[in-house]
Amino acid sequence: MSLPNCNTKVLGQVYQYFKEIDSTQSILKNLPSEKLADGMLVRAGFQSQGRGQMGSSWAAKANENLTFSVYIEPSRWNLTSPWQLSMWVAVALCQTIQKLLPEAEVRIKWPNDILVHQEKVAGILVENAFRGEHWQNSIIGIGWNILQQNFDPQFSATSMFLAHATVTDPSACLVSFLEEWEKVPSAHLQTQYLDLLWMKDRWQSIRIEQEERMGCIRNVDENGRLLVEWEDGKVESYGMKELQFLR
Amino acid sequence: MDIKEIQELIRFVAKSGVNEVELERDGFKLSIKANAPAPVAQVVAAPMPVQVAAPAPVAAAAPAPDAVAATAASNETNYLTITSPMIGTFYRTPGPDKDAFVNVGDLVEPGKVVCIVEAMKLFNEIESEVKGRIVKVLVDNASPVEYGQPLFLVDPA
Secondary structure (H helix, E strand, C coil): CCCCCCCCCCCCCCEEEEEEECCHHHHHHHCCHHHCCCCCEEEEEEECCCCCCCCCCCCCCCCCCEEEEEEECHHHHCCCCHHHHHHHHHHHHHHHHHHHCCCCCEEEECCCEEEECCEEEEEEEEEEEEECCEEEEEEEEEEECCCCCCCCHHHCECCHHHHCCCCCCHHHHHHHHHHHHHHCCCCCCHHHHHHHECCECCEEEEEECCEEEEEEEEEECCCCCEEEEECCCCEEEECCCCEEECC | CCHHHHHHHHHHHHHHCCCEEEEEECCEEEEEEECCCCEEEEEEECCCCCCCCCCCCEEEECCCHHHHHCCCCCHHHHCEEEECCCCEEEECCCCCCCCCCCCCCCEECCCCEEEEEEECCEEEEEECCCCEEEEEECCCCCEEECCCCEEEEEECC
């Protein structure tokens, strides 16, 4: 499967499609450096070992959804921190989906899931290689539901097709994303990211240390930690897994 | 070596779990012994007396350069550290139920992945910059780590 009419300079210009592989992340991670090119994209029709966070699998049937990984050299994109890269990809993907679904409410759920009408439509996983303190390269894995129609109810997920039945071509979605991504400047993203952040400035019930409290997402810091204001007026920062958002 | 560097070294030794560190530079010798709970630093300065105004660690300055010189040379002075490039959670394995990237006694070289520091769903594989043998893993698996925190001691010999 080739990538039709992709008008990018770098992203996806080196493109490999596999009908079925264990994981697109592993393919890129195991390639010797001389075979890697900035912006190189590996896409799988089906991933047998695709993963979300530390082992939890991203359920996708063959060719229904997009599962791909992109190799990025941070120095070529003026990226100074992994969190900046994470925001950059999330903003680009969120904006792409908004353009494909103009009527829908599209948001980034901190740190980098994409929601359509409060349900997850895409997830981003970033693996960075550091040599000591020096950031060498990144492999960005994206799982994006395009045509899937049946989801395990406990996951609260959706697809592009379910959101709008005119979206039917995964490859076209991928090209839209790559073209959008290349246009989004990688710097000064904080404002855009916050504008797209799900539940920002809205009071909600949050579970923290087995306690339920009313809190409000206010900001993210330079490391990507979430700044939450509590009812007593105190603002504190949190990492992943410290908070659970209740509905 | 100024007082700030000595304070940093004392803090590092206290965190690392190493019992004793000796360091010899031009003109002076520094020996830090960690007698639990608080580390005790003995600064032996040859040309100039050093006064350390650190709050917790006790530093004793003595003009006796030969006193420490008699002790056997310790390899620990030469150990290198691999530090965390960011705040996050330290993982010794690539995933649950997987083998550790490195164990004590393993040889590492530049480019060898030694651990993952995870933060905000960003998985950061940390490669060694140095060549040597892992002598100590300084942080427990799945523990939070700070920017610059020593993670491994490496013997370059």
